[in-house]
Amino acid sequence: MLRYLFPTHKKQWVGPVLGAGAAALLIGASVVVSGIVDLSAAKPHPEGWARFLHFTFERSTAFHADATPPADLDSPVRVAAGAGYYGQVCARCHGGPGFGQNPVVLSMHPRPQYLANDLKAARFTAPELFRIVKAGVKYSAMPSWPADRRDDEVWHLVAFLRALPTMSPxxxxxxxxxxPAAAVAPVPFGPPTTGTPYALRNDREPPVTSYRYATPTYGFSGYALGGDPVATCTRCHGAD
Incomplete structure (x- = not known):
């Protein structure tokens, strides 16, 4: 009976395989063209699909991470320089010690992880962090580093990320x-706070420990448009 269901000669498989492939392609195309696929950012990915996407990201990062860290990677100078980059840009999405995450950011899918609790970045090696920071991640709103020839700046940020798990607010x-006028003077945000929780749609979406729904948070300020762009640049690059 089985020999009638499963051909014994390889050539006899060609037709059924091609037919099955064409049918699968037709079904897939029909689903896409119909528009029934819901790409709304208001709805989280199904948990299984989210895990698959993150696993794919982790494997891709590990495969392409081939940069060699500098000998002084964890030096205080590099950490301080990386802190300037992080505070200027990265904290807008990923928050920081003593800060929560912006509700606009947490309305994206996938959501940027909160990097100041147990720091998910701690699971990555230095070359892997370099790869993520420099190359970015497609379909996640994680941008690539804008200056392609400034690997030194990328390593500064990697150094800061490695120091972030134990950093106090x-x-x-x-x-x-x-x-901007004094690279050591903190902005007067008021007295330090442990954070005030806030509610947001899907705020219990797993894994809840990867995000922080609390104020104060970073906003999205247009420094270069509404302020002094030179002063903005000196926050990271210095005044001289």
Whole structure:
């Protein structure tokens, strides 16, 4: 009976395989063209699909991570320089010690992880962090590094990310939340706070420990448009 269901000669498989492939392609095309696929950012990915996407990201990162870290990667100078980059850009999405995450950011899918609790980045090696920071991640709103020939800046940020898990809110404020005119003076956000929780749609979406729904948070300020762009640049690059 089975020999009638399963051909014994390889050539006899060609027709059924091609037919099955064409049918699968037709079904897939029909689903896409119909528009029934819901790409709304208001709805989270199904948990299984989210795990698959993240696993794919982790494997891709590991495969392409081939950069060699500098010998002084964890030096205080590199950490301080990286803090400037993080406070200027990265904290808008990923928050920081003593800060929550912006509700606009947490309305994206996938959502940027909160990097100041147990720091998911701690699971990555230095070359893997370099790969993520420099190359970015497609379909996640994680941008690539804008200056292609400034690997030194990327390593500065990697150094900061490696130091972030044990960084206190006070140290974070002094290093990353600075006044453009004085790179050591913290911006007057008011007295330190443990954070005030806020509610948001899908705020119990797993894994809840990867995000922080609390204020104060970073906003999205257009420094270069509404302020002094030179002063903005000196926050990271210095005044001289």
């Amino acid at each position: 006070d140290t974070f404020r002094k290093l990353a939340v600075v006044d």
